[in-house]
Amino acid sequence: MSYRGPKVKKSRRLGVALSLKAQRGIERRPGPPGMHVRSRRPNKMSDYGRQLQEKQRLRFQYNVSEKQLRKYYKEATRQSGATPEVLIQLLESRLDNLVLRAGFARSIHAARQYVRHGHFNVNGKPVDIPSFHIKPGDNISVREKSKKMDCFAYALSTTERVGYIKTEDTKLGFTYNSVPTREEITPIICDVPVVVEYYSR
Numbered sequence: 001m002s003y004r005g006p007k008v009k010k011s012r013r014l015g016v017a018l019s020l021k022a023q024r025g026i027e028r029r030p031g032p033p034g035m036h037v038r039s040r041r042p043n044k045m046s047d048y049g050r051q052l053q054e055k056q057r058l059r060f061q062y063n064v065s066e067k068q069l070r071k072y073y074k075e076a077t078r079q080s081g082a083t084p085e086v087l088i089q090l091l092e093s094r095l096d097n098l099v100l101r102a103g104f105a106r107s108i109h110a111a112r113q114y115v116r117h118g119h120f121n122v123n124g125k126p127v128d129i130p131s132f133h134i135k136p137g138d139n140i141s142v143r144e145k146s147k148k149m150d151c152f153a154y155a156l157s158t159t160e161r162v163g164y165i166k167t168e169d170t171k172l173g174f175t176y177n178s179v180p181t182r183e184e185i186t187p188i189i190c191d192v193p194v195v196v197e198y199y200s201r
Contacts, residue, residue: 051198052198054191054194055195055198057189058091058188058190058192058195061108061190062094062188064091072090072091073087073195073196073199076090083196084196085182087192087196088185088188089179089180092179092180092185093135094133094134095115095122095127095132096111096112096115096131098140098176099114099115099140100159101161101187102140102167103155103156103174104142104172105151110151111130115127115128115129115130115132116130118143120140120141120142121140122140123139124139136177137175137176137177139173139174139175140175141174142173152172156169162180162184162185162186164176164179164184
């Protein structure tokens, strides 16, 4: 189940903005939530605490459940290549995440909602599963009946794009060109090897 709690509070706790509103909240009140938090002496974080924090950062930035993230980790260990890089590539290839990266949503939560409401086709067929795995070369487009919605045009005009996705603004569609390297996935703030350490305990 995706996170539905207060995003500003969670963002301040993790040190990463989970929404545009959360970004403004972090700028106004940096640091974790809580009364008199600035007057407290910061506690030294244990190795386990750091692993847990990085795992939570990764999970909430992709808006996946603990069960889903553990499943992605197990799948990454079975594939060839470095487990941290394969793990984040699997997360990056989710349909809801690529809708966000292509510029059709302003947050991962909005992207998940758009997919769940059936606004997108994958290779011409409707898909409403946010975790649907997209392969390089797949074409994703806004369904014909949804193209008049203002939210997509507005998002396209206000969001940044990534190099491994080719977005066609006028046709309201995009193509997943290639599996990105970790260096290309710049929006994600997380030490992924530490997450792998957490799950490999």
